[in-house]
Amino acid sequence: MAPVSVKPITVYGHYLPFPNPPKILIFLKLLGIPYEHVMKISTDDPKVENGIKHPNFTSINPNGRVPAITDPNQNNINVWESGPILQYLAEVYDKDYRFSGKTLEERTLINEWIGFQISGQAPMSGQLIWFSVPQGHLLKYGENTPDHVKTRFRNEVRRIYGVLNTHLEEQKAKGSDWIVGDRMTIADIAWVPWTRTMIYMPTYDPTFYDDFPAVKAWFARMEAIPAVKETFVELTAPSAKA
Structure with a gap:
């Protein structure tokens, strides 16, 4: 648990289905770190005061995306991008290495799998969703996505989950249920929200994970x-709970 003197960390995020902010709340809950969750509005209009492109937020994250955090316990440092935020929180607050690497080798493996998540799973899944659901490409541009575009991203997403599935099978053979080492780490946390997004997107393929049993388990x-x-309940918009 966090020391009593720890001040709440400000977390900037969205309600679901945005899959990156949940990583941060999951980790803070596991660490027992208090936080204040500030919901930002997803818009490209810089005049929207609570929007992600308004100067009061791009001064925190110049890319104008969530999640980002401000840590009052460390001179109000701003940290943005979900992977670096997880790594920052691990370095500052996970002093007994419950969820982070105890050795250089463990830390390197964890960073590799986080890197693969943010460079592979997230963008490829995001593109597949954008081009597959009617609320994406069709709604914005008024035209159907060409089949070859959906095929390209579908194949890439399947390739990525194939890599993870093989790795988890190898981990299981070593007696581990986790992505790195013998316990859940921030590598596992990083992969959860996008995996959940895919598994709860029946318009794509409701049986997708049947081909990846180790990932499914x-x-x-x-x-x-x-x-x-608790995080996914917290991030469900009030209108969706009604």
């Missing part, structure tokens, strides 16, 4: 963790 373990369940 790993995700079920992650989804059963209280901090994970």
Whole structure:
């Protein structure tokens, strides 16, 4: 648990289905770190005061995206991009290495899998969703996505989950249920929200994970963790709960 003297960290995020902010809340809950969640509006209009492109937020994250955090316990440092935020929180607050690497080798492996998540799983899944659901490309541009575009991203997403599935099978053979080492780490946390986004997107393929049984079993373990369940409840918009 965090020391009593720890001040709440400000987390800038969205309600679901945006999949990157949940990573940060899950980790803060696991660490027992208090936080204040500030919901930002997804818009390209810099005049919207609570929007992600307004100067009062681009001064925190120049890319105008969530998540980002401001840590009053460390001279109000701003940290943006979900991978670096996880790594920052691990370095500052996970002093007993419950969820981070104890050795150089463990830290390197964790960073590799976080890097693969943010450079592979997230953007490829995001593009597949954008071009597959009617609220994406069709709504904005008024035209259907060419089949070859959806095929390109579908194949790439399947390739990425194939890599993860093979790795989790190898981990299982070593006696581990996790992506790195013998315990859940920030690598596992990083992969959860986008995995959840795919598994709950029936307009894409409701049986997608049947082809990746090790991923499916790993995700079920992650989804059963209280901090994970609580985060997704917290990030469900009030209108969706009604």
